[in-house]
Amino acid sequence: DILTHATGTGKGVLGDLKTFTTTQSGSTYQLKDTTRGQGIVTYSAAKGQPLPGTLLTSTNNIWNDGAAVDAHAYTAKVYDFYKNKFGRNSIDGKGSQLISSVHAYDKWNNAQWNGKQMLYGDGDGVTFRPLSADPDVIGHELTHGVTENTAGLEYYGESGALDESISDIMGNSIEGKNWLIGDLVTLSRPALRSMENPKLYGQPDRYQDRYAGTSDNGGVHTNSGINNKAFYLIANGGTHYGVTVNGIGRDAAVQIFYNALIYYLTPTSDFSAMRAAAIQSATDLYGANSAQVDIVKKAYTAVGVN
Ligand SMILES: Cc1cccc(C(=O)O)c1OC(=O)C1CC1
Numbered sequence: 001d002i003l004t005h006a007t008g009t010g011k012g013v014l015g016d017l018k019t020f021t022t023t024q025s026g027s028t029y030q031l032k033d034t035t036r037g038q039g040i041v042t043y044s045a046a047k048g049q050p051l052p053g054t055l056l057t058s059t060n061n062i063w064n065d066g067a068a069v070d071a072h073a074y075t076a077k078v079y080d081f082y083k084n085k086f087g088r089n090s091i092d093g094k095g096s097q098l099i100s101s102v103h104a105y106d107k108w109n110n111a112q113w114n115g116k117q118m119l120y121g122d123g124d125g126v127t128f129r130p131l132s133a134d135p136d137v138i139g140h141e142l143t144h145g146v147t148e149n150t151a152g153l154e155y156y157g158e159s160g161a162l163d164e165s166i167s168d169i170m171g172n173s174i175e176g177k178n179w180l181i182g183d184l185v186t187l188s189r190p191a192l193r194s195m196e197n198p199k200l201y202g203q204p205d206r207y208q209d210r211y212a213g214t215s216d217n218g219g220v221h222t223n224s225g226i227n228n229k230a231f232y233l234i235a236n237g238g239t240h241y242g243v244t245v246n247g248i249g250r251d252a253a254v255q256i257f258y259n260a261l262i263y264y265l266t267p268t269s270d271f272s273a274m275r276a277a278a279i280q281s282a283t284d285l286y287g288a289n290s291a292q293v294d295i296v297k298k299a300y301t302a303v304g305v306n
């Protein structure tokens with residue numbers, strides 16, 4: 001069969017109509033976008049099929065699986081963000097295929113990068129709705145893949161919290177609005193995490209209040225709040241524990257963190273190394289005596305990281 005790309009239409013989980021790129025193969029359409037890197041391919045892993053599950057197809061290019069529509073359309077949005085803003089071609093920089101499986105497991109309140117692909121649960125309808133419905137979730141999961149291919153931050157303790165924070169920072173920058181993570185998919189509360197006020201959802205907002213226990217790989221989803229707050233202060237500005245920081249905007253701030261990720265962070269980087277990496281990236285971009293470098297220093301001082 002001759003394979004040509006086509007434009008599919010469908011409603012996302014929240015009932016919003018969207019268009020996305022599909023592949024026509026004879027009289028069938030596949031949820032496969034061959035116009036981006038080596039492809040964006042979206043599967044259904046319903047009923048516990050072995051991953052990635054069943055490639056989604058349609059006979060008329062009109063799609064009614066909202067979770068799949070969102071996963072496919074938002075993965076293209078994340079791909080375009082990395083390509084257009086950072087010149088990065090997919091997770092590995094070489095256009096590697098972006099594979100997503102929706103309906104993973106049973107009422108799974110989780111989203112995951114499993115080292116090879118993205119997985120999205122449907123949620124149980126109490127805690128979460130289907131997790132691919134929020135672009136910051138897709139940006140978060142795909143960024144775990146980018147981090148693995150770059151700094152390789154170890155997923156434990158402080159380096160693990162940085163891995164989590166970098167994923168939140170990229171996911172938030174891709175969504176490009178508010179400072180909440182997962183706000184479109186959480187049902188039992190307004191959001192999963194707040195970068196503006198981490199304490200709203202049980203995260204520390206300064207280093208001295210960090211979690212030092214062993215649960216959740218040493219608190220990777222808890223202590224990420226400290227670095228998320230530093231990003232918020234650099235991007236938006238604010239006064240935190242008496243330290244006032246002027247914001248430089250989300251767009252400039254995320255460039256500092258992407259450069260830190262690909263040039264300076266290493267598998268065992270801790271919070272202090274994150275501060276140094278962000279200062280060095282700002283120095284590279286704006287000069288040693290720039291206002292931006294001073295803002296980065298102030299933000300990390302505000303969250304107690306020196
Ligand atoms: C919902 C969830 C549970 C456990 C791990 C993750 C994880 O990917 O670390 C997860 O996904 C997120 O945090 C996304 C950003 C909302």
Ligand SMILES: [Zn+2]
Pocket residue numbers: 140144164167
């Ligand atoms: Zn994560």
